[in-house]
Amino acid sequence: MTEAPWSSDMAWPTGMSPFDPFDAAIQADPYRHYAWLRAHAPVIRAGRPEAPLYVVSRYDDVLAGLKDSATFVSTPPGGEVIPGLLLMLDPPAHGPLRQTISRAFGPRAVNAIEAAVRTLVATRWDAFLAAGGGDAAAAFATPLTMGVIATVLGITVADAAQMRAWTNSAVDFIATRIRGVVNPDASVDSYARMRAFMADAMDRAARDRAAGCGRDTVIDALAALREEGALTPDEADGFACLLFMAGHETTTLLSVNCLDQLASDPSALAWLQAGGSPAAFAEEMARFRPSVHRLTRYAARATTIGGYDIPAGAAVRFLIASANRDATRYADPERFDPGRLGAAHTGFGAGMHICLGSWLARLELRLMLERIAATTASIAIDGARIPVEGGAFATSGLTRLDLSVTPRRM
Template sequence: MSNASPVYWDPFDREIARDPYPIYRRLRAEAPLWYNERHDFWVLSRWDDINSALVDWATYSSSRGPILEVIKANIEIPPGTLLMEDPPIHDIHRRLLARVFTPRRVLSLEPAIREYCVRCLDRLDGVDAFDLMTEFANEVPMRVIGMLLGIPEDDQLTVRERADAKLRTEPGQQMKVSREAIMDTDLFADYIDWRAEHPSDDLMTELLNAEFEDETGTTRTLTREEILTYVTVLAGAGNETTARLIGWLVALLARYPDQRTELLADRQLIPNTIEETLRFEPTGHAIARYVARDVQLYGQTVPEGSAMMLLVASANRDEKRWDDGETYDIRRKIDQHITFGIGTHYCLGAALARLEGRIALEEFLTRFQAWDIDWDNTALSSTSTMRGWETLPLSVG
């Protein structure tokens, strides 16, 4: 059976975002390289193409940012904004962050994350209905980033609200982009000045003291402006994505109650459940890149200066890569999905997101063995880059 109408995908269309997967299937089958005339960008949707593009930074550059509206705005990005840099400068800044953002530091947060999850869930004792996002999923990542950076609990909500607001769009509208909006660093200026006088065992103190060799070969510490940029990137990157992951875990286990029963019977399936959820419902559906030189694909030339959207969520279900890719299966053998990217820009916070997801799910399942979702009153978040729950009302039994 052929589709009468031509395939069309638009990241700003909220109706498409409700369930974009049928369109992704058609793109893979009918138009593996597709051009959106209305918004002037190209799209790749197949696993092999996206995998290749993510590691080819010389062609698919991050220097203009990973978000379509940011690339189109053509604004100057301050150094240290890892998501918006290519090697070699990217590698210098990433090495520095990797040095302070170590696996040991991430793991050391486990007791505090667990204690906070328990505290959050304790507030829900005796409640038979609540919004998962407001009461739990949005809270946990905010506190974790706050712990990492040494931001007082009282101030963490303000940090999250300002970070989230930058990603929000009016339904059907594009994100409003300016250098000031992206790098809203004022929020952290006071903390950095205070930390300089009152060092502690947190990431901000380590960034203040870390010595590195910069691109000119000079050994130095970071400037105040550079630290502000790093901290802003970390605070923004970790909040929204992890909250959406927790939302998808709870939503999918409600949608597939037989798999929830399996999980309750065998908690060792939790890490794989997180991987399958990241594959099946990635929080970020598309990664944008600036095309730095002409590239030939499928008999067409994508010209230098174009914007390319890499449909990670499509690649994660590509039938050429996954058996029954459209099926959610917590026992699936997963050697690699690309929700966290691959290559140069592999997500620095991947281990932290996995840890938060695991602990949040463990504690949630300890508290609730059955829950239903009021699907009629759910709402997806309105951003062109993220797809996840804004509102997820649960009734618990």
């Protein structure tokens, strides 16, 4: 039996603390730790001794684990399956539900809103540019993403802002139910309110459709699937909530990561202005600096990863952001290269749970980068860069990024 070493027991290089998935300083810039893990300890144990987390860092191991849905499941032992939360479902329930939901949120549905998203991008970026910059997260990326998710769902921006206020509490509640643990501070109220709002919105959409004035939005599509019986009311409500909660934060962080790259590396903006592909730039950013850094699965049975034993029931954290910089997969992986060819990545996950919202994120980033390249002469950091903290190291990026921007002369 080969047990994975404990992070705290290993001889880390001078100046590097043992990898801790709850360490805010590591979360702010984890890539040096990732590189060391890949080279010296591709599977480690971390966290609490009574409930260790098995942390996996190499590309091949991460990809194999995410694709093996029979061995590594999404619902923890003793956890509750919440209707509509696609990320937490395992076969056989997952496949039919995802296939049904993809009718409401696949590439065709997302492409149908391109003109609306393009207008939102232009409005938000042009205002930010006219102001000479500011906090790119608060003044640009967050309102843009909220506007996009409101457009996709078919709700008002004000309603989206209200749901955003419910999100943190709702996520805490969902997490405790999924893990099967008791947390008296995690109230059901916010998630219940969010679900009730979505149910009411679908009721209105169904009435409008019956009156011949339906719209082409996700809420309308989910309402139609609910009416057909393809989705239960709980599944429809739950998926709409998941889409909102999972979509706006991660896309906001990825947008800010793009802006930080443009501000930190003038050659990146020059590359776009010279005709470089915004879609390729966005894809390389999802590899190089994804907003989601790890995905958690649970071992359905005793198994091994990279020669190390994983006991049944263990929580396994697959570091997708580390996998994206594995030198066995990518040439010069620590360099941002938007012209990189053939670089499939795990920035949106892999396997049956690959991010359903990746199409929307790609559209938003592409249109944002197109607008910046067409209108902006320079982008520079001009103040604070405040990283994400908390969330048990699920995400990494910046919650504040102060920029100065200048327009191109037309």
